[in-house]
Amino acid sequence: MNPVIETILNHRSIRKFKDQPLSKEQIELIVKSAQAASTSSYIQAYSIIGVSDPAKKQALSEVAGNQAYVANNGHFFVFCADLHRHQKIGEYEGRNVMPSIESTEKFMVTLIDAALAAQNAAVAAESMGLGLCYIGGIRNNLEKVAEILKTPDHVIPLFGLAVGFPDTQTDQKPRLPLEHVYHENEYQQDEALYKKQIEEYDQLIQAYYIKRTSGKRDDTWSTQMCEMLEKQSRMYMKEFVQKKGLNLK
Structure with a gap:
């Protein structure tokens, strides 16, 4: 450091x-x-x-x-x-x-x-x-x-x-886990692991929003991204x- x-x-x-x-x-x-x-x-x-x-x-x-x-x-x-x-x-x-x-x-x-x-x-x-x-x-x-x-x-x-x-x-927003962003030698395509990493990150972001807004917001990263991407x-x-x-x- x-x-x-x-x-x-x-x-x-x-x-x-x-x-x-x-x-x-x-x-x-x-x-x-x-x-x-x-x-x-x-x-x-x-x-x-x-x-x-x-x-x-x-x-x-x-x-x-x-x-x-x-x-x-x-x-x-x-x-x-x-x-x-x-x-x-x-x-x-x-x-x-x-x-x-x-x-x-x-x-x-x-x-x-x-x-x-x-x-x-x-x-x-x-x-x-x-x-x-x-x-x-x-x-x-x-x-x-x-x-x-x-x-x-x-x-x-x-x-x-x-x-x-x-x-x-x-507050600093948590980023995606390093293991989901960094791939060693080739793109990781284990579908079960891929989905698990996203689900765990969604739980982390949901907890972040609940704490930050005293429960007024509880959306996940996936929900937030889909709502954004659905709008052209x-x-x-x-x-x-x-x-x-x-x-x-």
Whole structure:
């Protein structure tokens, strides 16, 4: 055990922040930490948009389902898949890069690059005593988000990261058991064991919710996931990605 691992294992989402902005130094350290993440073939296919304008924060909060912590935080970062600069490089160098930029492989690369950068940023922020919450709700309406942030073609806003000084501390939700997530040498497909692991986890989560809400909530993880997955959401994504010039092949 060391301070880095302790920071990682202590992660929890914070949804209420003090009315205190991050300093310029804190913002720069978080971004530099994001940039230090691994990147496939040195492509660095992401951008980070910091949102400090209260009006823009409020607009993004409304897109994300009126989540107050999108508007009220120390700083709001939006992580974007970004192949715009690579398209421009092709123009500047007179090279035909578009078939590669429009490939599903490069789209996967830019998503992975952005996620790796964001997690580095998250660990850096928490190591400074800051709290954070990932915001996938900005994908509720990416047309609006692109308008607010003025993102060009080949740039897809993926998620937000609300960062700030915690005003409350929340309990840490138990994760799936390690044995269910980690497979040695090959994917474990013992159906009886698979089902048993999920049932045991459901019991753990149900007990967590009962304790946290004094009995007002008692759903399991499986129930929660099925209810979420039965509702088709953000089904416009393929069309938006294509409209942004990424006609995946």
